Amino acid sequence: MNLFGMMSTSGDAMAAERMRAEVVAANMANAETTHTVSGEPYRRQHVVFAANQNQSTSFLDSMTTASGVQGNTGTSMALPALGSGTSTAPGVHIAAVVEDTGSPLKRYDPGHPDADAEGYVSYPDINPLTEMVDLMGATRAYGLNGSAVQAEKSMITSALELAKS
Amino acid sequence: MNLGIESRMGAQLERYMDLATDQTKLTATNMANIDTPGYKTMGMDFEVEMGKAISQIDSKQSASRTSLTKVDGLITRPDGNNVSMDRESLNMAEAQLKFRTGVALMRLENQKILSAIHASDK
Numbered sequence: 001m002n003l004f005g006m007m008s009t010s011g012d013a014m015a016a017e018r019m020r021a022e023v024v025a026a027n028m029a030n031a032e033t034t035h036t037v038s039g040e041p042y043r044r045q046h047v048v049f050a051a052n053q054n055q056s057t058s059f060l061d062s063m064t065t066a067s068g069v070q071g072n073t074g075t076s077m078a079l080p081a082l083g084s085g086t087s088t089a090p091g092v093h094i095a096a097v098v099e100d101t102g103s104p105l106k107r108y109d110p111g112h113p114d115a116d117a118e119g120y121v122s123y124p125d126i127n128p129l130t131e132m133v134d135l136m137g138a139t140r141a142y143g144l145n146g147s148a149v150q151a152e153k154s155m156i157t158s159a160l161e162l163a164k165s
Numbered sequence: 166m167n168l169g170i171e172s173r174m175g176a177q178l179e180r181y182m183d184l185a186t187d188q189t190k191l192t193a194t195n196m197a198n199i200d201t202p203g204y205k206t207m208g209m210d211f212e213v214e215m216g217k218a219i220s221q222i223d224s225k226q227s228a229s230r231t232s233l234t235k236v237d238g239l240i241t242r243p244d245g246n247n248v249s250m251d252r253e254s255l256n257m258a259e260a261q262l263k264f265r266t267g268v269a270l271m272r273l274e275n276q277k278i279l280s281a282i283h284a285s286d287k
Contacts, residue, residue: 002186092200
């Protein structure tokens with residue numbers, strides 16, 4: 001991985017954070033959805049992030065081929081050597097989008113077409129506050145990775161200065 | 166063919182910039198995983214690596230891999246992740262400045278050689 005590989009790491013993260021924001025938007029949009037294709041009320045979705053490289057295996061794998069320098073914690077790890085094949089960038093990806101398993105909220109509304117025999121309607125258990133906090137987290141992380149891309153861009157630009165006399 | 170224009174300083178600067186790249190890479194990876202449950206911040210010791218690089222240059226060894234450690238002393242969140250946004254932002258800025266310093270010094274180094282090449286023109 002070279003300088004451009006870093007941009008793909010940050011780019012992966014931006015894509016993942018955007019997906020998270022999209023899922024939050026879907027949750028908020030469906031806060032009152034009592035009827036989905038399956039006939040059930042909408043269930044809150046959330047994304048699960050996973051690192052592209054398994055920290056306990058990949059980093060430790062490269063440790064065995066490293067020059068045997070022991071780190072502070074007793075385990076030593078190493079970055080893949082520059083230009084060492086086409087290993088995936090050690091970024092992040094979305095491992096899964098999981099449904100919340102919590103039970104839906106029941107509201108008494110016998111006139112509602114989705115009301116059950118006792119007159120209760122099942123509403124998705126979506127708390128706008130939780131969703132907003134999640135959205136803020138996604139926005140901040142998106143911005144953070146965006147500024148990392150800026151930094152990487154300026155590094156590449158300054159490296160190009162070397163070619164100018 | 167060795168033209169004899171590769172200086173010790175140039176080789177050191179090359180490794181310095183490689184290490185700054187590694188640090189940026191590492192910081193980018195940490196930033197990318199800021200919301201990954203169970204992810205632990207990875208760090209490297211720039212000074213130790215640079216010391217290693219200098220002794221490798223002097224003994225004409227090839228460059229070894231940068232060794233990474235898990236960073237201690239960070240606050241772990243309930244999901245097991247301990248990436249700190251502030252630490253990573255600072256590290257990113259630092260690595261970037263190091264890289265720019267490397268570029269500036271490398272340009273000076275190249276200019277020195279270039280002025281030697283053009284010395285006969287005058």
